[in-house]
Amino acid sequence: MMGSCVLYCGIDIMTPASIFLILLGMYFAVGTVIGLVFVIIGIRKIDPVAAGAPLRVRFIFLPGTISIWPIVLYLWRTKLKAGSSS
Amino acid sequence: MTVSYTWVQWNKHKKIYDLIMLALSLIFVATFILTSTLVYKDDEAISAMILAIRAFGILAIILLHIILCIGPLTRITPLMSPILYNRRHLGVMMFFAALIHAGLALLFYGAFGVRSPFAGLFDGYHAYTSISGFPFEIMGLFALLILFVMASTSHDFWLAFLTPCLWKSLHMLVYLAYAFVLLHVVFGALQSERHPALATALIAGAVTVFALHIVSGLKEFKPSLQAQEADAPWIDIGLVNDFPMDQGRVVCIANQERVAIFRHNDGISALSNVCAHQAGPLGEGRIVNGCVTCPWHGYQYHADNGQSPPPYTERIPTYELRIEGERVLLNPQPNPPGTPVTPAVRSSEPSSDEVGET
Ligand code: HEM
Ligand code: FES
Numbered sequence: 122m123m124g125s126c127v128l129y130c131g132i133d134i135m136t137p138a139s140i141f142l143i144l145l146g147m148y149f150a151v152g153t154v155i156g157l158v159f160v161i162i163g164i165r166k167i168d169p170v171a172a173g174a175p176l177r178v179r180f181i182f183l184p185g186t187i188s189i190w191p192i193v194l195y196l197w198r199t200k201l202k203a204g205s206s207s
Numbered sequence: 208m209t210v211s212y213t214w215v216q217w218n219k220h221k222k223i224y225d226l227i228m229l230a231l232s233l234i235f236v237a238t239f240i241l242t243s244t245l246v247y248k249d250d251e252a253i254s255a256m257i258l259a260i261r262a263f264g265i266l267a268i269i270l271l272h273i274i275l276c277i278g279p280l281t282r283i284t285p286l287m288s289p290i291l292y293n294r295r296h297l298g299v300m301m302f303f304a305a306l307i308h309a310g311l312a313l314l315f316y317g318a319f320g321v322r323s324p325f326a327g328l329f330d331g332y333h334a335y336t337s338i339s340g341f342p343f344e345i346m347g348l349f350a351l352l353i354l355f356v357m358a359s360t361s362h363d364f365w366l367a368f369l370t371p372c373l374w375k376s377l378h379m380l381v382y383l384a385y386a387f388v389l390l391h392v393v394f395g396a397l398q399s400e401r402h403p404a405l406a407t408a409l410i411a412g413a414v415t416v417f418a419l420h421i422v423s424g425l426k427e428f429k430p431s432l433q434a435q436e437a438d439a440p441w442i443d444i445g446l447v448n449d450f451p452m453d454q455g456r457v458v459c460i461a462n463q464e465r466v467a468i469f470r471h472n473d474g475i476s477a478l479s480n481v482c483a484h485q486a487g488p489l490g491e492g493r494i495v496n497g498c499v500t501c502p503w504h505g506y507q508y509h510a511d512n513g514q515s516p517p518p519y520t521e522r523i524p525t526y527e528l529r530i531e532g533e534r535v536l537l538n539p540q541p542n543p544p545g546t547p548v549t550p551a552v553r554s555s556e557p558s559s560d561e562v563g564e565t
Binding site (some may be wrong): 147165167168170171181182184185187188189191193196 | 227345352355356358359362364365369373377409465
């Protein structure tokens with residue numbers, strides 16, 4: 122192991138494996154933040170059906186946003202634009 | 208067909224279906240652990256944790272096979288439609304089985320030792336779980352990540368948000384996940400040469416999935432009907448009596464484009480064969496309560512305008528039909544989605560030599 126970079130929990134962060142897992146963790150972390158904003162506020166502006174759903178129902182869309190947040194961001198933007206121009 | 212969203216879109220049928228599948232799954236896991244404990248004794252005894260890991264792994268892969276076979280099977284026999292109807296819930300259930308499997312594996316082989324639970328994913332314990340040292344767990348992880356994407360976007364909201372086309376493409380990734388699962392099991396479990404039964408089952412499963420897709424693909428293929436020179440652009444699609452009452456028929460026009468034909472009351476109507484929900488084959492459906500009903504998940508459309516009955520808002524393209532004598536002619540140019548078209552009716556009573564076939 123490359124001793125200099127071993128975290129206290131035992132992960133050697135310099136192996137390809139650890140780098141992959143850390144990136145994956147970061148991806149999910151970013152997704153969680155974006156997801157929270159999306160389901161609490163964002164969704165109401167772009168989906169009339171979801172807008173009518175109570176918050177606790179909208180939370181079921183959180184895992185999906187976490188898993189594909191780049192697509193969500195892209196479509197969110199497109200839909201907002203389409204909404205404001207019409 | 209969404210007017211409001213709920214947590215899980217359950218109805219009575221889906222609840223019964225889910226309960227049965229859940230019960231069968233739990234019975235499978237319990238039986239697996241119990242029989243293995245009875246069979247492998249003393250020296251050969253396997254810890255309950257390992258058995259649980261294996262049981263959930265095998266449960267997940269069985270569910271995955273069912274999911275992959277339902278689609279082609281419904282094309283071959285409509286008897287399978289009720290299972291197709293709730294395939295999505297089955298998919299989510301499979302994800303949870305795989306998640307439990309992976310979670311237990313990571314806990315057992317990782318966290319209880321000195322290493323981080325995840326370190327083992329790539330380089331941890333192959334010394335005794337596989338001969339070649341191929342990191343089979345990483346294949347499992349890739350599969351699990353794909354299954355997560357699909358399970359987490361299975362709600363109808365995602366179908367609407369992503370558009371059916373993108374949603375469907377995303378969910379086609381299930382085949383990639385299947386490939387990863389096969390690698391995971393081939394390199395991991397199989398290489399430790401524990402059970403020839405698993406190898407046989409795996410090969411049989413893969414062959415079945417493959418064969419079913421080929422057979423249903425062949426069945427799907429229909430020669431395209433061409434317009435008669437003299438009567439272009441109208442295409443002769445057959446006799447009025449070729450089309451059964453209230454039962455759909457698919458005809459294939461140029462470019463493998465499919466049109467669903469429905470005979471209802473006295474008239475015949477033509478709609479796009481592609482359901483607005485997830486592109487199910489409408490022509491393989493029936494007329495229920497006066498509406499064309501998709502065989503996949505039951506979306507409905509009026510045959511004479513391609514519109515879903517209110518409060519639903521789906522619309523699909525319609526086609527013009529005309530009846531000449533007993534022959535049905537179709538204009539291959541689709542109308543914009545939701546365009547009303549008067550159903551074609553026989554212009555007069557058929558002459559005596561034209562009736563007779565039923
Ligand atoms: C991060 C993800 C995963 C990890 C870490 C993982 C780990 C493992 C491990 C350690 C084994 C060997 C168990 C043993 O024999 O002691 C195994 C076997 C197996 N896994 Fe996974 N797995 C993962 C994902 C999956 C997925 C997604 C599926 C299927 C959908 C799956 C299906 C199986 C099957 C069928 C076996 C063979 C069970 C047996 O040996 O009887 N795994 N997995
Ligand atoms: S494809 Fe789902 S109802 Fe038609």
